[in-house]
Amino acid sequence: MTVFRLLVWRHVIGEVPRTALTVGGVALGVAVYVAVATANVEILRSFEQAILGVAGRTTLQVSNGTGVAGGFDETIIEAILAGGGPADAPPVPTSHANGVLLAVPVVEITATIVTEGGSVILPILGVDLLAEADVRDYRVTDGSANDPDWERYLEPDAIFLGRRLAGRHGFAVGSTLEVSAGGLSRRLVVRGLLEGRGAGASTLEELAVMDIAAAQLTFERLGRLDRIDLVTDSARSVDEVSRALQAFLPPGLTVTRPDQRNAQIERMTRAFWLNVSLLSVVALLVGLFLVYNTVSFAVLRRRREVGILRALGLSPCGIARLFLAEVALIGVVGAAAGIGFGLALSNGVLQTLARTVSNLYGEVPALPQVTWAHPAVLAQGLLIGVGVAVLGSLGPIREAVSVEPTQALAPKGYETAGALRVVPALAGAALMFLLAALAALPGPVQGVPLFGYLSAFLVVLGFAWLSPLVIRAAGPCLRLLLPLRAACLARLAADELGRAPVRNAVAVSALMVGLALMIGVSTMIHSFRQTVDLWLEQTVKADLIVAPPAWPGSGPAGALPESLRGRLETIPGVTAVDSYRDVRMAFRDTPVVVVARDLMVHAKHSRYLFVDGDSRTVLAETVRADGIIISETFARQFRLGQGDRMTLPGPRGPVEFLIAGVFYDYSTDGGKVVLDRSLYARHWGDRSATVFPVYLAPGADPEAVRRMVPERLQGGPPVMILTNGDLRREVLRIFDQTFAITYALEVIAVVVALLGIANALLCGILERRRELAVLRAIGGTPAQVGRLILWESGLLGLAGTVLGLGAGLALSVLLIAVINKQSFGWTIVLYPAPWVWLEAAGLALLTTLLAGYWPARRAMRLPVAEGLQYE
């Protein structure tokens, strides 16, 4: 017989439903955290694997820093192998003098194939098949026991697919693939499957590989490379070799370590992850309220027990240890359940977040699967579960140990602690709001809106401070509005809640946080969507868009030849055709989108919304001055503005431009630079187009023109034709998909809050058994007792809803004007969304009534005689 079993375990198992609710609250909070953190780790790991797995033994990579399709001259590889100096420089006598043991040329083709599920992007790696064994760890198999048929493997139409990739799309050895890339259509035959080995096996089995000579020939890339993978001498420092190589490489070519790309991605997605992680923390915050609630009740209920234990000689520390042991147990069980549930959820969360990351950052990693639980995430989940439980219990435990034994032993009502003092409560709330306003003023800290988050937290805290006042006001309000005989149970319920405003404030605050999050984020998303919609309406004026299949996910290599523009212009009803090219370049070590288009055509038929200045004037000035325009997000991110100068990496070295304007843009988070097509062609030599925006003459029928496009482009590469409406719908679809995860997190926060309401009611019922029994004894029916509890639930819901609406509106302003702006740089106009608010309020009220259902049933079934017992 241990003290633990006598004084702790007995309480934990003595009231299973209440313990289960608290454990459930902690578990749900931990589950959300674990699911999001696991998804985060897995996605970054999948990026890392995609980069490092494919890199194999590669320690350095030479690539075209300009990001322009078309690559660079392959002869540079001889210079690298010669040991330094460009091809025309005198060779260095010692072999491998620069530390390069192996230089493997690579061509990267972003192709599309048509499968049963529609167009799919297929990145193809053109490599030296005979040298691959020295770099990447995979084996080519054609499914037979025969030796590899190298003659057939090296044919121009031979392609090799990773086993997983082939399996997913139903391809086998001998299958033919209709492949489109760079405006070319080719038929390729699967000659073998790749079986990966070692740590990067799964990544390698997602690859599509051709022999480099075949790829260059098939896709008209003769003499051009996209990358050279280098294996360096392990005896020499990689950085030292990198510096030596960079010194002699021509401008435009850069040497990087494969993991640098990974770091770039981590940097790029940091703000996004922080936002998602913070949303997951809200669920924990609500779990914290729940624990506070439960322990508060435990302390009140065991007041006499505490008094007796103190009288028997247990010290205040001993009392604290007993309660702490109980909450730690709840924390451990909650965390363990939460970790299990979180891991079960993580695959779903992972798929959603992977799509969101792809949408936001244009990266398309192979869709990852959760394969293992990251030990750090598991440890964090456990720590957070126990931490939340202990933190939530500290206040009530402090109260338990501060009560004198004589006081604790005196017979009193169950609610004696936590009396409400109106003026300090109001002053506290006002102080929180003032501090929140002040915290909203400073800028971000290293791109993270830390003060913005602090401000949001203070706003929520301010409203939480107001919640006891709102609860206590419910009684007098109902007293004024309704005579006792008209709403006897409602009045009773309000009076009951008003007797314990502080205790009930915790449950109300939990609901308020969940609802505020729901309303704040929904209003932000609604405003963002309206802003984007308006922006699309004002800036996307093209009637038709002619694009490669699978656009916009096809990347820079998914380009169309310039010649199509002329053919499109000859279609009757077409008044102008723009050619729009977007590529990624590194600016200050961050990938940014660079767009080249015919700015004069754009000025005449469409427009950019400039922060300062009229579209036509600014665009004309941009063309005249050979300048560029930058997006608002780019300007904010790199602290650049109109009139500043900036450089982009050109094939012949950095090119400097004047920034002629800053425009609003919501198409990418990373920032966008736009320049005239002729200027781009002059510096980068790339004349292809990603898409062709087509403008029609007034009165021309878009459908008729749309039907004529395939006919006019006959013999050319496959294209898809989108109408203006299609494009806008697609943009908004991606937008909605991007924010899907936030809705899921909001729902979880509200569910945890509802657990809080149910918990509060349940605890209240247990403590008020006698009062409810008296009600029955003087003639109340079980149904009336049930309705009383439902009224209490509804009133708690109403208080939470009123506060949640206020806090939600304040949060939406903070999210739009501070947090979002500092995280991503977008200017969003606040659009009120009354129906969203009504919907959220209605949902909260309805679900709080549901939360009251179980406690109400329990109250109805309480044995009356037992409830009337005095001891």
Place this chain on the structure above:
Amino acid sequence: MVRLEGVSRVYQRGASTIRAVQGISLEVARGEFLAIMGPSGSGKSTLLNLIGGLDRPTDGDILIEGRSTRGLTEAEWTTLRRERIGVVFQFFNLLPGLTARENVALPLLLRGDADPGARVEDCLAAVGLAHRGEHRPSELSGGEQQRVALARALAHRPALLLADEPTGNLDSTVGREIVQLIKALARQGGQTVVLATHSRDAAAAADRVLIMRDGAVQKEGLPS
């Protein structure tokens, strides 16, 4: 008015069996004031709970106004209490959020009376608290709270008043006053009273006294 026929109440607490009431048979006439005395744990409160339908006998039958209560549903018991039974408790058990007037009105409101105002005022006046109607329980003395509880118990003109240790939480002077008030009002209203008490003083006001020990009737007689 009330007849008990071999009524028993047995509780199962884990492995042990508690016989709170064992085969009690008795009859209380209309308008009679019966006091039940006995030490703690003798079964007084359990017997009152059984008579009031707040608990169910494991054996035997309770007849109220000649009608057997065996097999009554929860709803039927509630109706019976609403119409025919009033209850007073040791710790008053007033709802702390309501005023004295509202507490007295509560049983009437719970049974759906649209305008209980006049009856409530009468009851408050009968217990001498007409001037304290707007006070909450916390603003009243123990004796006043028990008077409000008595007014509440009588508000719906019950035929049977059950009083469980109504003086147990009051000093002897106030306790005597309360018992006299119960007696007077019951006489006036023609109510039958069953009072459970430790106090000889309180029992002295009764017409008959029943002494219980270990769940059974040990002795029955006139008050001393």
